[in-house]
Amino acid sequence: MPIKLEQVDFVYAGGSPFERAALKGINLSFLDGEFVGIIGQTGSGKSTLVQMLNGLLKPTRGTVTVNGLVTTAKGVKLKSLRQEVGLVFQFAEYQLFAETVAADVAFGPENQGVPASEIAERVDQALLNVGLPLEIKERSPFELSGGQMRRVAIAGVLAMNPKVLILDEPTAGLDPRGRDEILSRIRELHRQRGITVILVSHSMEDVARLVDRLVVIHGGQIVYDATPREVFAHGSSLKTYGLGVPQATEVLGLLKAKGWAVPEVALTLDEARQAIVRAYQLRRELA
């Protein structure tokens, strides 16, 4: 299920006095099984970008090709495309509507025309995948906690068995434990089912420890598309885009400025710890 964007422009409210270019000349592709992070300030165009990937928005110029299908081609079945590319919106719990958790999660597969017997299986599987106990199936989704509701909403997209899973800020507003639970489930899904995951996030810490590839978007244009290690080496320019680096990297940067022999980037705390311990020992030997 590779996705390819070529020379994509998108203009909101074209021709009106409110015209605004949200994306400019985007060239980007996603390969099977990748775990990609997208970061950018609010209003940078990242939400517009992800809605291009399942045909919810169509480019004003340029093409988006999903699994060989061009979304702007005549007669293209967008509905089937949306089943292959699952999109979980920000604050996804606000889309829940059914009387029971099971019925809500079943909504996607029902629209797909999946046979009833298989739907039940998929619902169970999806709930387990997001770490929810099957006992809650018959409960109303509106009685659950915020974090649980969020996970039901994610399960609703997973039940469609998408080959690509896009998550727009899946942890916004959750407390640290709620955040860690969701992120570790997503990582497992990627590892076990091999689905492509595209994670839009405001948290540098989260993308640093999760993704293999990081796309940085600013003013509707892609400014970096590389590994997190490469991207976070550009701390000062990331700051001008209203972004930052993981704090572990920030500490190393400050130490380096004071003459310590540490690498520029650390993606995890453990990595930073090892680098600092090594540099510390080196300094003691020299002294």
Next chain:
Amino acid sequence: MSMMQQITLGQYLPGKSVVHRLDPRTKLLMAFGFIMVLFIITAGWVEYGILGLAALLIIYTAKLPLGMVLRGLRPILIILSLTIVLHIFSTRTGTLLFRLWFLEVYSGGVNQGFLLAARLVLLVLSTSVLTLTTSPIALTDAIEFVLKPFKRIGLPAHELAMMMTIALRFIPTLIEEAERIMKAQLARGADFESGGLIKRAKSLLPLLVPLFISAFRRADELAMAMEARCYRGGDGRTKFKVLRYTKLDFYAWTCFVAVSALAFYVSYAL
């Protein structure tokens, strides 16, 4: 956000013209007075001509694009044509103009039909000019003021105005939210467009249920936030924006009285 920015609420067209600067109470009461005059005077082309000329003059002074004002007539096009057609075929005064199979058309019918249509057009024009030149907030303040005397008979003037303000405040928010939920359900394979009436109505549930739940949650939280800011109804409340009549309003009323007097004179004395 995309769709929202294109919607101008209450079709208010901001501007700095004399008409815009009038006190909203003046404009509200004048629009009302204009409609009263319209219905009291006898229907006639000279009378309506005077009022129509006055309306055009106001539109010109307010620097409103005529096309936009006329577009406001679009929703009543059907009523307009019905009024004209019904009168043409049912009024049998004046001379017989022509006969179409069993239908007879008299000059009186044509005259009557178009006069009534003109009255409707003038009525809609006066309200359009009001909403186009008065911001929704100013209009709300004016309505609250005008309704105040009826408080004694139990009309909750302040509460009505507050409800209008809150509605105006939340319409864009809710439209934005509806758009977002719709997209989320589309992403789950929802289909809002195909199928028969019942199927389509049913397919709206995944949109409407979350929207209602969110609207209730918002109402709840807003009520709490308002109470936390010491809101306890209209009693003892002061105003940040106090409405004030100016010389402009005096001139406007003078013109209004003059035009009305002229219309009445033409209507009854001549």
Next chain:
Amino acid sequence: MDILDIADLHHIYRGHEGETIALAGVDLVVSEGEFVAVIGRNGSGKSTLAKHFNAILLPGGGRVLVAGLDTREEALLWSVRQMVGMVFQHPDNQIVATVVEEDVAFGPENLGVPTAEIIERVDASLRQVNMEDYRTHAPHLLSGGQKQRVAIAGILAMRPRLIVLDEATAMLDPIGRSEVMSTILRLNREEGMTAVLITHHMDEAVKANRVVVIDQGQVVLSGTPAEVFSQYKLLEALGLDVPVAAKLSILLAESGLPLPAHILTAEQLVDELCRLN
């Protein structure tokens, strides 16, 4: 005098599925000029606690005194609410008017402040939150951080003695959060405004004078940020985070580097590391 004096506060929610104990004996005192952060997981009771500060909820047991006034006394309700301003989580659901300045005026209007003074207060409050350029804007076109600043201005215009931010940063992006944080920090440090910040972002709590940790309706930890965040094992067991720099310094200490406890920020950590040689 203490602005907030809470003793043995209990609160029980009654629903169809029985009773939930939200607060089980909370003691908390906030003095004039303090900046206190209350942290805890979702559902720990921290938001319930906040709603007792201005009598949105009333004690099921124990008492809440606001500048000496008991919140249970109905006659004092509006004085209590005027003194304790509350900024809520959802930026959209607390702005009443269709124009920024009108919304800021809403509180003083309710208090019956004379028009001339309302105008003065609106000007001053918008300046305090750096939103004076937006006074005639429509709120729904503002960013989340700007909306929350408008909400803060609306509170300031009521001339309160305490501002409570009830998870007011939870729905914001990093830029919005830093806008709100720098606004509240400036108000506290430069104008002496007492503030209570309810949050689950540890990097915000670090900036307070005092951190109070709530779990299962009780205060489990209280002290300076340095004291509280040195207890990282306990905090993690409660499902909370520790600021990244604090955790890194603890890891480094465990690896044998003779670092002092109480490190909270990247800058402090680097300074301490450089001092080692």
